[in-house]
Amino acid sequence: MVQINGNYLKLKAGYLFPEIARRVKAFAEAQPEAQLIRLGIGDVTEPLPAACREAMKTAIDAMGTREGFHGYGPEQGYLWLREAIAQHDFQSRGCAISAEEIFVSDGSKCDSSNILDILGPDNRIAVTDPVYPVYVDSNVMAGRTGEADASGQYGGLTYLPISAENGFNAPLPQQPVDLIYLCFPNNPTGAVASRAQLQQWVDYARAHNALILFDAAYEAFIQDPELPHSIYEIEGARECAIEFRSFSKNAGFTGTRCAITAVPRGLMGTSAEGESAELWALWNRRQSTKFNGVSYIVQRGAEAVYSAEGQAQVKALVTFYMENAAIIRRELSAAGLQVYGGEQAPYVWLKTPEGMDSWGFFDHLLNSAHVVGTPGSGFGAAGEGYFRLSAFNSRDNVEEAMARIARGSLAPAAAGAAA
Numbered sequence: 001m002v003q004i005n006g007n008y009l010k011l012k013a014g015y016l017f018p019e020i021a022r023r024v025k026a027f028a029e030a031q032p033e034a035q036l037i038r039l040g041i042g043d044v045t046e047p048l049p050a051a052c053r054e055a056m057k058t059a060i061d062a063m064g065t066r067e068g069f070h071g072y073g074p075e076q077g078y079l080w081l082r083e084a085i086a087q088h089d090f091q092s093r094g095c096a097i098s099a100e101e102i103f104v105s106d107g108s109k110c111d112s113s114n115i116l117d118i119l120g121p122d123n124r125i126a127v128t129d130p131v132y133p134v135y136v137d138s139n140v141m142a143g144r145t146g147e148a149d150a151s152g153q154y155g156g157l158t159y160l161p162i163s164a165e166n167g168f169n170a171p172l173p174q175q176p177v178d179l180i181y182l183c184f185p186n187n188p189t190g191a192v193a194s195r196a197q198l199q200q201w202v203d204y205a206r207a208h209n210a211l212i213l214f215d216a217a218y219e220a221f222i223q224d225p226e227l228p229h230s231i232y233e234i235e236g237a238r239e240c241a242i243e244f245r246s247f248s249k250n251a252g253f254t255g256t257r258c259a260i261t262a263v264p265r266g267l268m269g270t271s272a273e274g275e276s277a278e279l280w281a282l283w284n285r286r287q288s289t290k291f292n293g294v295s296y297i298v299q300r301g302a303e304a305v306y307s308a309e310g311q312a313q314v315k316a317l318v319t320f321y322m323e324n325a326a327i328i329r330r331e332l333s334a335a336g337l338q339v340y341g342g343e344q345a346p347y348v349w350l351k352t353p354e355g356m357d358s359w360g361f362f363d364h365l366l367n368s369a370h371v372v373g374t375p376g377s378g379f380g381a382a383g384e385g386y387f388r389l390s391a392f393n394s395r396d397n398v399e400e401a402m403a404r405i406a407r408g409s410l411a412p413a414a415a416g417a418a419a
Contacts, residue, residue, distance in 0.1 A: 007143045010154070016133050016378035017041055020362075027366055037401040039328075039389045040372040042187070042347070044252045046320060046394075048301070049313035052251060055304035059297040070296040075287045077104025081299045084306040085260055089245065095232035097262050101280065103287055104294050104302075106257040108217050108244040112181075113138035115213060115242065115261075117290070118282040120272060123178035126158040128170045130188055130376060130383030132215065135181040151381040161382040162189065164340060164351070169197060176208045182231075183215040185222060188379045188388040189349040190341015192227050198234045205240035211269070211279075212241040220250035220318050222344050238264040242279070249346065249392075251305050251314050258294050258302045321346045324398045325391035331402035332389075346391040349376070361387050369404040 020040055028036065047053075062068030076082070082099040090097035105111050112134055121144055127135050136154065139145055146155025153159055158177050160170040168191035173180075182201060184193040193201075205212050214231040222229055231241045245260040247253035263280045270276055294302075304310045325342035332339045338351035352361040358375035365371045376386030391398070 005141070005143075007141050010140050010145070010147055011137060016374070019378070020372065020374065023362070023366070024372055034370045036370050036372060037393070037397045037404075038372045039391075039393055039398070039401060040374045042249070042390045042392055043254050044249060044317075044321075044392045045397075046252060046317055048252050048256070049305070049310055049317065051304040051307050051310035051313055052253075052301040056256075056297050056301040059300035063297065073293045073296055073299070075291050075293045076284065077102065077294065078296070078299050081303045084303055088306045089260070090230060090232060090262070093228075093230060093233055095230050096238065097232055097264065101262055101264050103261045103263065103283065104299060105259045105261055105287075105291065106294055107248070108215060108246040108259040108261070109134055111259060111261045112213060112215060112244050114286070114290075115283070116142050116144070117286050118279060119179065119211075119269070122272070124158065124176065125156070125179045125181070126160055126173050126177040127181045127380075128183075128186075129153070129159040129161045129381060130379030130386070131181065132183055132187050133379060135213075136380075152377075153381050159380070159382070162186075162191070163382060164338070167191070168340065168349075169193070172200060172204050176210070178208075178210050180205060180210055180212045181215070182212055183217075185218040185345035186341075187215075187218065187345075188347055188374065188376065188383070189386075190343070190345035190347040191349075192222065192224070192344045194226075195228050195234065198228060198231060198237075202231070202234045202236045202240060206236050209270075210240065211267075212237070214241050214243045216243055217246040218249060218345050219245065220314065221322060221346050223322065224344060227344065232262070232264075239267065242267070247302050247305060250318060251302070251310075252317060253298075253302070256298050256301065258298050320395075321391045324393065324395065327398055327402060328389055328391060331405060335405055342391065348389045348391065350387050350389070352376070352385050352387050358384055358387055369401070371401045371404060 079099060081104055082102040085102050086097055086099040116138060125139060140154060145157055148154050158173050162168045162170045168189045201212060212231060216230060219229040231237045231243050243262040247258045263283050265280050267279045268276050269279050305314055325346055325348055328348045329339050329342040332350055340349040342348035352358060358377040362373060362375045365373055374388040376383030376388060
């Protein structure tokens with residue numbers, strides 16, 4: 001009899017977004033006439049930038065010629081794209097990251113999971129709560145946790161609760177940990193970290209020989225020029241951090257798949273036997289063995305992001321989605337809800353009305369307003385009582401969703417909570 005990976009059976013509740021899809025599917029089948037507006041999963045809706053499309057078309061034409069055809073490319077990504085990334089995303093901000101330290105992949109979601117391949121099973125792991133579920137679930141699947149308790153928290157993980165009470169700023173761990181997952185701007189809360197706050201994390205990691213896994217997928221949405229966009233803007237971060245980035249949200253590559261992982265040379269780890277090893281070399285070997293690289297066509301599209309036209313078009317996309325976020329914040333606040341995020345990130349995080357848990361509020365919005373959001377409890381135990389709405393949608397849909405709320409689908413519940 002074939003044996004399965006029993007760690008998957010620990011995922012009793014299922015992954016958050018498939019559960020949302022299941023409930024939405026059941027609702028749509030029961031009420032096929034309902035016009036659903038999806039502000040749940042963070043998938044973009046606007047077309048790819050013209051500069052990226054034109055670059056991809058040119059690349060497709062080149063692939064149709066003997067001279068311009070490209071087969072297997074370098075697993076790390078083509079050098080011309082890595083050089084553009086290093087220059088524009090890191091060196092322009094004073095980060096000493098070279099093209100050699102950039103790895104191009106098919107998604108930061110993938111890499112934030114795949115990075116576990118090069119990290120030992122006995123690392124003590126810290127995650128914020130609420131948290132992007134992939135960080136937790138990938139560790140569960142890899143057998144790095146115990147069973148989940150009644151609240152959904154897994155044994156073996158150190159949970160760092162974030163809430164309105166602490167300004168969604170996670171406290172430093174009270175006990176030493178080896179791996180720290182950080183995401184700023186934060187998914188799901190929309191919170192950001194100042195230079196001083198990130199410096200505390202870097203100092204902690206260096207003091208405890210820990211590794212920060214820094215997810216900067218939403219850095220393009222930062223509006224405040226004083227806020228850092230990369231962990232490598234912080235002194236000492238090269239010694240203790242790996243950074244993940246993505247073209248998905250800023251340039252709309254959710255359907256074309258292209259992302260970035262930065263691994264500094266000289267960043268070290270230790271084997272169970274005490275032998276030191278460079279993480280860059282291990283990740284390079286992992287990618288060379290298990291990954292065949294992102295397609296030439298997509299990488300040419302990603303390169304165009306850094307052209308003058310591409311930069312202007314990406315900026316326009318970011319502005320569009322942040323205007324959506326401002327509309328959501330304004331209308332939900334007018335409905336009497338406590339609203340957070342949406343100012344430096346494309347997610348609005350709100351407190352559910354009194355007497356409603358996160359999934360209850362999900363069902364309430366789905367049935368009364370035909371609007372799909374994301375229950376906060378799906379991001380962790382400390383997310384209970386909160387709810388996430390995404391600004392990734394058309395302007396018409398965002399305005400219509402907020403109009404439905406204003407017509408009373410949400411306002412009565414909020415008013416009752418305030419009474």
